[in-house]
Amino acid sequence: MTEELKNKLIYKPKSAYDTAKAEDINDFCIGYKKFMDLSKTEREAVAFAKAAAEENGFKPFDRNAPLKAGDKVYYVNREKSIVLAVIGSKPVETGANIVVAHVDSPRLDLKQRPLYEDGGIAYFKTHYYGGIKKYQWTAMPLSLHGTVIKSNGEKINIALGDGADEAAFYISDLMPHIAKDQIDKPLGTAISGEGLNIIVGSVPCDEDSNPIKLAVLNALYDKYGITEKDLITAEISAVPADNARDIGFDRGMIAAYGHDDRICAYPSMCALFDDEMPERTCICIFADKEEIGSYGVTGMSSAAYKNFLNDICAVSGANFSAFCENSVCLSADVGGAYDACYGDAYDAKNSAYVNKGVVVTKYTGARGKSGSSDASAELVAKITGVLDREGVAWQTGEYGKVDQGGAGTVATEIALLNIDVIDVGVPILSMHSPYELASKADIYAMYKAAKAFFTL
Ligand code: MN
Ligand code: MN
Numbered sequence: 001m002t003e004e005l006k007n008k009l010i011y012k013p014k015s016a017y018d019t020a021k022a023e024d025i026n027d028f029c030i031g032y033k034k035f036m037d038l039s040k041t042e043r044e045a046v047a048f049a050k051a052a053a054e055e056n057g058f059k060p061f062d063r064n065a066p067l068k069a070g071d072k073v074y075y076v077n078r079e080k081s082i083v084l085a086v087i088g089s090k091p092v093e094t095g096a097n098i099v100v101a102h103v104d105s106p107r108l109d110l111k112q113r114p115l116y117e118d119g120g121i122a123y124f125k126t127h128y129y130g131g132i133k134k135y136q137w138t139a140m141p142l143s144l145h146g147t148v149i150k151s152n153g154e155k156i157n158i159a160l161g162d163g164a165d166e167a168a169f170y171i172s173d174l175m176p177h178i179a180k181d182q183i184d185k186p187l188g189t190a191i192s193g194e195g196l197n198i199i200v201g202s203v204p205c206d207e208d209s210n211p212i213k214l215a216v217l218n219a220l221y222d223k224y225g226i227t228e229k230d231l232i233t234a235e236i237s238a239v240p241a242d243n244a245r246d247i248g249f250d251r252g253m254i255a256a257y258g259h260d261d262r263i264c265a266y267p268s269m270c271a272l273f274d275d276e277m278p279e280r281t282c283i284c285i286f287a288d289k290e291e292i293g294s295y296g297v298t299g300m301s302s303a304a305y306k307n308f309l310n311d312i313c314a315v316s317g318a319n320f321s322a323f324c325e326n327s328v329c330l331s332a333d334v335g336g337a338y339d340a341c342y343g344d345a346y347d348a349k350n351s352a353y354v355n356k357g358v359v360v361t362k363y364t365g366a367r368g369k370s371g372s373s374d375a376s377a378e379l380v381a382k383i384t385g386v387l388d389r390e391g392v393a394w395q396t397g398e399y400g401k402v403d404q405g406g407a408g409t410v411a412t413e414i415a416l417l418n419i420d421v422i423d424v425g426v427p428i429l430s431m432h433s434p435y436e437l438a439s440k441a442d443i444y445a446m447y448k449a450a451k452a453f454f455t456l
Contacts, residue, residue, distance in 0.1 A: 016357040016393040016441035025444040028270075029053055029254060032443055035266045036237040036256045040162070040239045041145045042298075045103035045262055046082045049269055049286060050074060053084050056273045061085070063311040067092075070277050077306050078103075080298040083308050084272055088281040093318035096281040096309075097456050098419065099272075100300065100410050101265035101333065105258035106130030106432050108137060108196055108238040110146075114231055115200070117213040119373035122156040124169075126195070126238060130291030134191040136255065136425025136433050141168035142198060146236030148226055149288035156224050161241045168241040170199045189350060198238055211365045240434040253354070259436040264332035264446055281312070282454045290410055291331070300413040307415070320377045321418075328379070329421040330453055331411035332446070334438075335359035336399050337427035345400045352427035354438075357393025357445040360384060361423040364399065366406030373411040375422035383422055383453070389441035390452035392446045424449060 017025075039045035053074045061073040061083075069089045076082050081103070097251040107129050114124040128134065143161030150156065161168040173191070174182050182190050204211035205218060211275070220226050226234075244256035265286045272284050289299030297304060313320045337359075338351035352359035362380055365372030388395045398405050414421040426446045 013395040016205035092316035123197040141241035143241040148234040267447035300410040352397025371408040
């Protein structure tokens with residue numbers, strides 16, 4: 001057999017390093033790390049995206065004003081999700097290229113009555129958000145991010161504990177010396193949900209009852225003017241306090257809290273900003289609540305997004321049904337990268353690998369593809385075709401072995417609108433851990449993939 005024929009017959013995914021310059025990759029990732037350090041919650045990610053959009057000439061969407069080619073608009077849904085749109089030179093009715101990512105990540109939310117004192121220490125009780133391995137959240141610095149609405153309606157945004165100089169927060173774990181009972185338990189039950197209590201203070205005030213709890217409340221009152229009752233109307237999350245940082249002698253990877261799924265949002269947003277006058281209308285949706293099933297008014301199942309697309313059509317004189325039928329969507333969410341240390345959980349022949357570019361996932365789901373939207377052969381061909389044409393490194397990959405579990409994405413919500421949708425995203429390691437890991441080359445490949453998709 002000739003070399004030529006052999007190369008033609010065998011399929012080999014490209015390396016993300018063969019399709020981009022190291023300098024471009026590194027430059028792009030400097031911006032990404034900045035975004036990550038400022039976007040520890042969906043509210044913060046949305047605020048970042050809104051400010052960046054305004055800098056790039058986007059205006060708030062007005063459902064009473066007509067839109068024309070080249071117009072750039074944004075719509076913020078309750079400060080927790082955002083839609084960015086650039087109107088194309090072709091009629092809106094011919095469809096849009098839509099990228100949907102989510103900007104919420106697994107974390108520990110404070111309960112509505114969080115504060116108590118026990119054993120000489122004050123704690124916040126938590127209720128975890130999204131799929132976490134609870135044992136990973138102990139014995140590490142945490143920061144608090146959120147919003148308090150006081151009884152007079154005043155809104156206070158809190159971001160406390162990030163950076164080495166600020167006081168952080170902490171969940172204790174039992175010392176191994178006396179942890180026989182704990183260590184004998186299965187991993188999933190060794191740390192309980194009710195056990196994830198955050199240490200928030202230890203210095204007593206001059207009171208006989210609850211001296212430490214009162215001291216913490218006094219400190220909160222001094223700093224923010226809030227009382228224990230105000231915590232009931234608050235939305236505060238504990239997240240890892242560490243900022244994004246490079247990993248390895250070669251600095252080839254980035255560890256950060258919340259790659260899933262801000263790692264797809266940021267590159268897509270940058271790609272959209274590059275496109276001054278696309279042929280087709282190009283849209284980015286950064287949704288909330290994906291990690292708990294996309295429910296709620298800010299989740300992808302909310303009519304907010306359908307209504308926005310409908311409004312875009314109305315002010316452009318486009319038929320909404322035709323628009324949906326002609327549109328195509330990347331459900332841009334992370335995939336699981338093959339982890340050789342846990343190789344048994346993967347089908348190595350159908351896994352995504354670090355540094356091989358974005359992962360195109362035809363179907364997600366669990367067991368017999370349950371909960372998957374399963375993209376058509378036509379759509380897989382269309383998307384991989386444009387990635388090839390634009391020189392983007394891509395690969396395919398499933399979550400893991402068929403019987404090992406699985407996952408869902410917002411693709412099912414998009415499909416409800418009769419919009420063709422496929423999952424494409426960055427493969428990551430340690431998904432849903434407090435400090436996830438991704439390759440810089442793959443992050444840059446996501447940016448190139450979104451750019452390519454917007455030319456579709
Ligand atoms: Mn995700
Ligand atoms: Mn996730």
